[in-house]
Amino acid sequence: MHPNSSRGRAWIITPALTPQRFATAQNSGAGVALVDVEDSVATSDKQLARTTAQQFFARTDAPCTLGIRMNSPLTLDGAKDLVAMAAYTAKPDLILVPKTESARDIELVASVLDTDGYTPDIWALIETPRAFDKLPAILKAPRLGGVVFGSADYAATVRCGLGWDTLAYPRFALVNAATAAGIPAIDAPVYALDTPDALRREAVKAKQLGFYGKGAVHPRQAAVINEVFWPTAEELADARAIVAAGEKSGNGVTTVNGQMVGTPFFAAARALVAEADGTP
Incomplete structure (x- = not known):
């Protein structure tokens, strides 16, 4: 499934503890807007983030797919996220599962959240060397909707830079594996906020490589990404x-x-x- 497969090829993420930014993210033009309860939230604030994140899904007229980046389902915070989301009145359309390293991670999320009236789109965040070693097995998960490259965590683990050439291997590997599995892949964001030319260059490379879209860390990045990925x-x-x-x-x-x-x-x-x- 390609969420909101119109012109919105950007995926934007916003911290759960900044609800004043929710509408801006949702109206940025991104195809997918995610609220984050993982990396942007300190451990001591996780419960508040779970509660606040519910507001993100209360909007019934959102112009994009609304999702959440939960904590790894293999952690206590991830387990608490699943319990909380199961009780949400308005639920996320899409669940992004970080630190995915096996098909079981995806199956676990589906087994907890799926009901007769609710089967969210579940995507894997591929961001560890072990995940890349296990890609074919991960991508066999029947409920997997797509994959997202997590460059920051991957680079931190490998202790390499975030440059395009440095991360060429994981990008090639992810696109190849995703294409073989018949699912889309979303490229990692550019974290520098004041370099639109660099964002455009990297988005062009990602499109040429076969990525379906690209992450954004600021609303103004969405328009550039959408423009690049939409055919000229x-x-x-x-x-x-x-x-x-x-x-x-x-x-x-x-x-x-x-x-x-x-x-x-x-x-x-x-x-x-x-x-x-x-x-x-």
């Missing part, structure tokens, strides 16, 4: 030309603007055109 007029025109050429050639190998195209090009172009036109 030129990309859409090229895709339409390839689709037309495929129909004319009976899906046989042909050329478009001096480039040889065949079956995989036709499939990619049709998918892009269908998404842009809002058709299944």
